[in-house]
Amino acid sequence: MRKSLLIVIGALCVVLLYFTAQSADRVFRSERQLPRTPAEQQARYRLVLITQELDTPFWDKVAAGARAEAIASGASIEVWGSYNKDQEDFLKKLEIAIDSKVDGIIVQGLDTDAFKNLTKVKAAFYGIPVITVGSDVPMVDSLRRTYVGSDQYAAGQLIARQLIADMGVSGTVILMGDSSEEYYQKQRLAGIHDVLKLYPDVRTSYAETQEAREQVIATTQDMMNRLPDVDAFIAVNANIAAAMIQEIGRRSQVGPYDIYSFDDSPDSLGLLEKGKLDGMLEQSPEQMGRIGVNLMVKWLSGEVMPLNTDGYPTDIKMLKLKEAP
Numbered sequence: 001m002r003k004s005l006l007i008v009i010g011a012l013c014v015v016l017l018y019f020t021a022q023s024a025d026r027v028f029r030s031e032r033q034l035p036r037t038p039a040e041q042q043a044r045y046r047l048v049l050i051t052q053e054l055d056t057p058f059w060d061k062v063a064a065g066a067r068a069e070a071i072a073s074g075a076s077i078e079v080w081g082s083y084n085k086d087q088e089d090f091l092k093k094l095e096i097a098i099d100s101k102v103d104g105i106i107v108q109g110l111d112t113d114a115f116k117n118l119t120k121v122k123a124a125f126y127g128i129p130v131i132t133v134g135s136d137v138p139m140v141d142s143l144r145r146t147y148v149g150s151d152q153y154a155a156g157q158l159i160a161r162q163l164i165a166d167m168g169v170s171g172t173v174i175l176m177g178d179s180s181e182e183y184y185q186k187q188r189l190a191g192i193h194d195v196l197k198l199y200p201d202v203r204t205s206y207a208e209t210q211e212a213r214e215q216v217i218a219t220t221q222d223m224m225n226r227l228p229d230v231d232a233f234i235a236v237n238a239n240i241a242a243a244m245i246q247e248i249g250r251r252s253q254v255g256p257y258d259i260y261s262f263d264d265s266p267d268s269l270g271l272l273e274k275g276k277l278d279g280m281l282e283q284s285p286e287q288m289g290r291i292g293v294n295l296m297v298k299w300l301s302g303e304v305m306p307l308n309t310d311g312y313p314t315d316i317k318m319l320k321l322k323e324a325p
Helices: 002-032 038-042 057-073 089-098 112-126 152-167 183-196 214-228 237-249 268-273 285-300
Strands: 047-050 076-081 104-108 130-133 144-147 169-176 204-208 232-233 259-262 279-282 318-321
Touching: 047 057, 047 204, 047 285, 057 076, 057 152, 057 279, 057 285, 076 089, 076 183, 076 232, 089 214, 112 259, 130 279, 130 285, 152 169, 152 183, 152 279, 169 183, 169 214, 169 237, 169 318, 204 214, 204 232, 204 268, 237 259, 237 268, 259 268, 268 279
Parallel strands: 047 076, 047 104, 104 130, 130 144, 169 204, 169 232, 232 259, 259 279
Antiparallel strands: 279 318
């Protein structure tokens, strides 16, 4: 009798524990899911654009293009993200978007294991399509549907050809990128190297640095000490260009050097207009936002399926000082 009573009590405990866990899970999910506004309830699809760099000129243009296309397509879109590349907050926003069961996520690609796990495992489990925009992550690693943005390899080639046109077919070039070694930087570097290796009298040296200003200055100083005959610089990560140029200018006049970078930093255009950059690779962020939303809506509606996994390249061009707006 006592043994039977213990079995019954044990069974009741298991049942109670199960229902308690189920209730806790429902509460947790309801807290993570954001309520829909009336506009979102009426929209065909609920989309989210997520970036690491809110309120920067480049990503403001991506957001503007995305919002305009969402209105035209009858979808709703929210712009989320972090400031100053706060990766922890950025990944948290991505996870919240997945838990909220949005219809589609358009996101700045981040080449880290945490990002890839969220897109490849969690978003895929819930059937939420992900499109990377601005910077890509390989499809095999992330299961993203497609990429919309600059062909970063071609961008690297374009900037290297401009350097040769300005500097000539001989000289010493310092390439600088940040130590995160993200996929877009690898692509840019590959394009630069594939052009410059055609010129045997062009010597290149690559240096990695953390994005912190003090680290960029120290790395620039070290490279200029090692290569006193340097003729040109390319900041592969645009966010390090300002500190790099500051150190170059502290040691000597900036004028004799050919210096190039990309437009995805808030400082880039100002540096070009002041003559601190000889050329800047200009991208098409508004076009990225528009095409990203357009493709997401077409995929969700079944109008275009499958999307091109190689991506949809947007316009790029070299911008010189005389051509700056």
